[in-house]
Amino acid sequence: MDKEIEKALDTIDSVNPFATYLSDSTLSRVGGWVDTGSYVLNAIVSGSLHGGIPKGRVTMLAGESMTGKSLFVMKILAAAQKSGLIPVIFDTENAIDPEGAERLGLDVSKVKYVPCISIEQTRNALYKFLTSIKDKGLEGKFIIAIDSLGNLQSELSLARMGKDNTSSDMGTNARAMKSLMQTCTNLGAVTQTTIICTNHVYDNPAALFPSIEKNMPGGKSCVYLPSVTVQLARKPMKSDGGKTMDGETAVGQKSYAGIIIRALTRKNRFIKQYLEGEMYLSFASGLDRYFGLIDLAVGLGAVVQTGATYQLPCGKKLGYYKSWRKNTELWENTILPVVEERMKDEWSYSNEDEEAPDEIEEEPTIDNSDEV
Numbered sequence: 001m002d003k004e005i006e007k008a009l010d011t012i013d014s015v016n017p018f019a020t021y022l023s024d025s026t027l028s029r030v031g032g033w034v035d036t037g038s039y040v041l042n043a044i045v046s047g048s049l050h051g052g053i054p055k056g057r058v059t060m061l062a063g064e065s066m067t068g069k070s071l072f073v074m075k076i077l078a079a080a081q082k083s084g085l086i087p088v089i090f091d092t093e094n095a096i097d098p099e100g101a102e103r104l105g106l107d108v109s110k111v112k113y114v115p116c117i118s119i120e121q122t123r124n125a126l127y128k129f130l131t132s133i134k135d136k137g138l139e140g141k142f143i144i145a146i147d148s149l150g151n152l153q154s155e156l157s158l159a160r161m162g163k164d165n166t167s168s169d170m171g172t173n174a175r176a177m178k179s180l181m182q183t184c185t186n187l188g189a190v191t192q193t194t195i196i197c198t199n200h201v202y203d204n205p206a207a208l209f210p211s212i213e214k215n216m217p218g219g220k221s222c223v224y225l226p227s228v229t230v231q232l233a234r235k236p237m238k239s240d241g242g243k244t245m246d247g248e249t250a251v252g253q254k255s256y257a258g259i260i261i262r263a264l265t266r267k268n269r270f271i272k273q274y275l276e277g278e279m280y281l282s283f284a285s286g287l288d289r290y291f292g293l294i295d296l297a298v299g300l301g302a303v304v305q306t307g308a309t310y311q312l313p314c315g316k317k318l319g320y321y322k323s324w325r326k327n328t329e330l331w332e333n334t335i336l337p338v339v340e341e342r343m344k345d346e347w348s349y350s351n352e353d354e355e356a357p358d359e360i361e362e363e364p365t366i367d368n369s370d371e372v
Contacts, residue, residue: 030057031056033052034079036072039289053228056193060223069232070095071104073147073198076143077101077143081106086110090145091147116146126144143193145195145197146198150199155176173218181226213231229268232264233261234262235259271349290325293336301313
């Protein structure tokens with residue numbers, strides 16, 4: 001490179017200590033992945049069955065009630081804790097049960113718990129904490145969860161409530177939330193701190209057509225600023241005589257054995273977005289790690305479906321799905337390696353030119369011009 005060009009580029013270094021060539025940057029690289037407890041969710045977020053949510057980035061899990069948002073947060077925190085990270089939970093709903101968290105694998109005696117009321121209070125606590133991490137050289141040692149953003153209000157809204165005024169200033173809330181999300185994304189990257197946020201979703205009553213993309217409280221920053229935004233939906237799974245899918249008795253659950261959770265990646269900075277997958281949460285045995293893999297394997301050609309039976313691409317017959325769905329040796333040694341390889345080829349962004357389809361069906365969009 002020409003010396004004059006290098007000198008011009010070096011002037012940036014005197015102003016910004018993090019400036020470097022992209023190949024040498026640590027801020028732009030993911031320092032690893034944290035397991036979510038589900039192979040399918042790992043896959044659609046990171047592009048790897050053994051990945052998960054990115055370390056040092058902000059991940060948003062948004063969905064209606066009973067879609068497993070808090071469950072996934074606890075599973076992720078437990079996996080992170082086992083890998084050596086220190087969990088910090090900002091609870092805005094005062095609903096996290098220590099016994100339940102312990103059953104999901106967390107050592108609650110080593111989890112910092114921070115109840116929060118307002119957006120500003122949460123932002124200030126995060127700013128001081130992340131700044132302290134940077135000053136003390138503790139980068140990459142913590143994982144933070146905020147559960148959930150949808151229950152936070154601005155100080156102005158809380159002050160109005162004290163005066164018997166229940167009206168909410170959406171503009172003030174959105175600006176305060178944007179400041180909170182900017183603190184998470186900027187200082188989180190500098191300190192290599194993994195941050196998970198949960199949020200609620202709702203339909204726009206003014207929309208003429210339904211959209212697969214739901215609105216979230218807090219304005220557009222909740223969608224744009226995270227590195228990954230996953231939208232969750234659910235449908236109840238009816239039981240058969242009080243039995244779960246695995247044949248276990250669902251104690252106290254005579255009508256439903258669990259729920260199927262459908263995940264959609266609305267935004268993803270690492271692989272192609274708008275990927276979908278399904279997970280199963282049993283009320284008796286918890287999250288099924290392997291559920292949804294059959295659809296993934298068939299879609300990627302790792303398993304071939306012929307009517308109601310399945311076979312491998314080499315021609316070896318597997319039979320009906322129920323007869324081999326619990327064969328972990330078959331999954332781990334034969335099917336999953338093929339799925340892993342084909343995901344990297346088909347889900348990663350490529351510089352090869354692809355022909356556009358003749359007709360593109362556009363999803364109806366919703367313009368929320370009143371949100372900041």
